[in-house]
Amino acid sequence: MAEITKIVDARGLSCPQPVLIASDEMAALETGRIEVLTDCGASPENVGRAAKAAGWRLVSSSEDKGTVRLVLEKP
Amino acid sequence: MYSSRAELLTRTFGGGYGQCLRRAFRHSRNGRNHRAFRRIAAVCRQSRQYGDLRGLRLRDIAGSLGLHQAAVVQYLRPEIPGFILGSFVAALMTGEFRARAGSAPATRFFLGMCAMAGALVFLGCPWRAFLRLAGGDGNALFGVAGLAVGVFIGTRFFKGGFSLGRAQGQSWSAGVMIALAALVLLAARFFLSPDPVAGTLGWLMASVKGPGAAHAPLFISLAGGLLIGVLAQRSRFCTMGALRDLFLFKQTHLLSGVLAFLVVAFAANLVLGQFKPGFTGQPIAHTDGLWNFLGMVASGLAFALAGGCPGRQLILAGEGDGDSAVFVLGMLVAAGLAHTMGWASSPAGLGPNGMAATLVALGFCLLVGVMNLKKA
Numbered sequence: 001m002a003e004i005t006k007i008v009d010a011r012g013l014s015c016p017q018p019v020l021i022a023s024d025e026m027a028a029l030e031t032g033r034i035e036v037l038t039d040c041g042a043s044p045e046n047v048g049r050a051a052k053a054a055g056w057r058l059v060s061s062s063e064d065k066g067t068v069r070l071v072l073e074k075p
Numbered sequence: 076m077y078s079s080r081a082e083l084l085t086r087t088f089g090g091g092y093g094q095c096l097r098r099a100f101r102h103s104r105n106g107r108n109h110r111a112f113r114r115i116a117a118v119c120r121q122s123r124q125y126g127d128l129r130g131l132r133l134r135d136i137a138g139s140l141g142l143h144q145a146a147v148v149q150y151l152r153p154e155i156p157g158f159i160l161g162s163f164v165a166a167l168m169t170g171e172f173r174a175r176a177g178s179a180p181a182t183r184f185f186l187g188m189c190a191m192a193g194a195l196v197f198l199g200c201p202w203r204a205f206l207r208l209a210g211g212d213g214n215a216l217f218g219v220a221g222l223a224v225g226v227f228i229g230t231r232f233f234k235g236g237f238s239l240g241r242a243q244g245q246s247w248s249a250g251v252m253i254a255l256a257a258l259v260l261l262a263a264r265f266f267l268s269p270d271p272v273a274g275t276l277g278w279l280m281a282s283v284k285g286p287g288a289a290h291a292p293l294f295i296s297l298a299g300g301l302l303i304g305v306l307a308q309r310s311r312f313c314t315m316g317a318l319r320d321l322f323l324f325k326q327t328h329l330l331s332g333v334l335a336f337l338v339v340a341f342a343a344n345l346v347l348g349q350f351k352p353g354f355t356g357q358p359i360a361h362t363d364g365l366w367n368f369l370g371m372v373a374s375g376l377a378f379a380l381a382g383g384c385p386g387r388q389l390i391l392a393g394e395g396d397g398d399s400a401v402f403v404l405g406m407l408v409a410a411g412l413a414h415t416m417g418w419a420s421s422p423a424g425l426g427p428n429g430m431a432a433t434l435v436a437l438g439f440c441l442l443v444g445v446m447n448l449k450k451a
Contacts, residue, residue, distance in 0.1 A: 011241065012175070012177075012178070012240075012241025012242045012243060013238065013241055013242075014178070014242070014382045015316070015382065016233055016319060016320070016323055016324070017233070017238055019323075019324065020233060020234070020323070023324075039173065039175070039244075041171055041173075041311070041394070042311045042316075046320075046324075046326075049324070049326060049328075050324060050326075053324070053325075053326075066173050066244070
């Protein structure tokens with residue numbers, strides 16, 4: 001499994017901030033692997049959508065105690 | 076008239092109340108929001124009172140609690156507690172209930188006040204703006220345009236790094252406060268005895284005439300509130316979010332839900348003969364376009380900065396979000412003050428201090444936006 005290039009900790013932030021921060025990172029990195037941590041109910045779907053729109057792929061999504069961990073990738 | 080309308084709806088949209096609930100819930104779970112909202116709109120129309128939504132209902136509740144003395148708009152509306160409890164139960168059942176708070180609560184309280192001040196100048200929250208539009212009220216065009224502009228300004232702040240800071244996890248009890256308050260209000264509604272002559276409900280006030288006296292039967296209101304609460308929690312329906320995601324991300328999935336809501340309400344109004352296009356003589360509305368617009372700019376900006384329209388804030392509060400709970404309390408207080416201080420409009424026109432209240436609200440929201448820009 002490839003290394004995580006960047007971790008976006010958006011815990012405690014409500015939409016749209018997790019999406020905006022993740023989008024900024026995706027734009028800055030161009031390629032790589034980003035881990036996004038969020039605990040806002042609507043954010044995982046929204047981050048997934050934003051990733052798709054930016055040409056990134058949602059590799060995995062897991063939940064632990066209310067925190068969702070999303071891994072986005074663009075080779 | 077009531078039963079025939081319900082009958083007509085049953086024929087139009089198919090299925091009974093229970094079936095309607097089940098179907099709607101299933102559709103919303105499948106992410107098919109437009110189908111879910113067809114059901115919601117059906118239920119909305121079933122109770123004519125659903126023409127006036129969250130903002131005005133909170134205003135009536137504020138009146139009922141004696142926070143203002145405008146005798147025509149005092150009623151402990153069971154829809155709002157029902158709505159909160161619907162969200163609470165749905166969040167509990169799906170494991171989405173999470174007690175959290177601590178993201179600039181006092182700022183959110185005043186944003187809630189600004190949102191309510193603007194909404195009472197226009198005479199409606201965003202849900203009602205869309206419903207008014209669907210009923211042919213041309214004045215609502217100014218309100219919806221104002222909402223869009225307010226939300227757009229909000230998205231510019233978010234682009235610039237606006238944030239009210241992080242919320243933290245809280246104890247379970249901190250998350251159930253608003254649900255508890257909803258239960259207490261319902262208990263008051265059930266156990267206190269109304270006195271139609273004095274216009275009271277036990278210790279509380281209850282209008283004997285005017286908009287506050289017009290309401291659907293208790294159980295229908297409560298069931299409607301609960302149902303819509305569950306649906307809105309599942310679908311994350313938000314009128315502000317719909318516009319925000321369009322401006323910010325060019326995403327239309329929330330917007331499609333709102334548009335479906337609008338189209339269905341429009342169709343229901345046509346079918347029921349309630350579509351009356353025009354500007355004058357519209358129910359609970361005035362014709363001052365500029366202030367209809369500016370009131371909703373203030374509201375839209377407040378909603379955007381706080382992360383949700385009144386309906387969404389109530390839902391979030393039910394899900395355990397203490398910051399949204401504080402926003403809701405701000406709205407409640409402003410609903411009281413708007414009448415004692417003359418901010419609120421009436422069908423006759425603006426309140427004596429409506430313009431000043433709108434400008435103060437707008438100024439405060441812009442200040443909050445500027446002061447919380449964080450990007451380096």
